[in-house]
Amino acid sequence: MNILLLGGTGDALQLARQLDPRTIYSLAGLGRVPQDLPCRVRVGGFGGAVGLAGFIRAEHIGLVFDATHPYAAQISANAAHACAQTGVAYWALRRPAWQAGPGDDWREVGDWADLTRALQAFRRPLFTSGREPLAHLDEIPPQQHWLVRCLDPHPGNARAQILGVRGPFTMDGERALMQQHDIDVIVSKNSGGSATEAKLAVARELGLPVLMQQRPTLPAATRQFFDLASAAQALLATQNRP
Structure with missing residues (x-):
């Protein structure tokens, strides 16, 4: 299955290092672009939800995995909308927020x-x-x-x-x-x-x-993961599915 991995975070980079060339790792291009990944790398925007939907169709993407920053609300919204338009599964890694404890102000x-x-x-x-x-x-x-x-x-x-x-x-x-x-x-x-x-x-x-x-409100996903290990396991299993 061709996978589109929306990244830009350390978690996304760890996932990208485990996936093969059927995966496209997408970056906005604001930071360093890794040169040593086994998967393909794409840098730049898509042109909103409509452009992303066109990319999904053109690249025969079967799964979009959102591992962007918890505050990258716009790309997450575009991804959810594009997946709804194209009938493609939308999965997301939703990193749990920090919680204040005793002594915190x-x-x-x-x-x-x-x-x-x-x-x-x-x-x-x-x-x-x-x-x-x-x-x-x-x-x-x-x-x-x-x-x-x-x-x-x-x-x-x-x-x-x-x-x-x-x-x-x-x-x-x-x-x-x-x-x-x-x-x-x-x-x-x-x-x-x-x-x-x-x-x-x-x-x-x-x-x-x-x-x-405050954290922005993010769209619901077909599947949500709250830790990197379970996300990696699910992606690898999906990628290797006959």
Whole structure:
């Protein structure tokens, strides 16, 4: 069976490494493109749900597997719609969200305006929420200095430093980063998974609040998986089906 694997996450890359050339691994192209995969790699958008449906038909795709980021709501919506149009199964890996525990000071925020209001009480935020802050570097209040961590390098300015680095991150590394930059609040998406969870443990240890951005609502899938091992097992079994 030809499989379209929608990726861009560490989980998706682990799946792609196990699948053969009947699988097309699709990336938006915002980060590094792996060169050593046994499956095919496609980079770029599809042109919405209609374009994706056309691609599914042209490539004789029998299964679309959504392993995109939990906050990549638009591509997930397009995939669900395209699969409904073409009658193709739509499976998804839905990484469980992190849960606040004793000692955590998590404050849920919604859109950018909501986040900006919540940040007014702080001076030195650490953004670990992707590329969105890069579009607002000219709006930084005079009392604040931002430290923005995202996947790829980007120019900062007098009030912002950009770190282009990739996880996984360790407790020691996160602690050193926060203390070196005198961080007083963490901005995070509730992505789940272990690769970037250390920042939350360090925030708890240092007594730092976390502004946690709400998860978007994602479409229902024909089958949903909540851990990487079961997703890999199901994909391999499907790929090898006569």
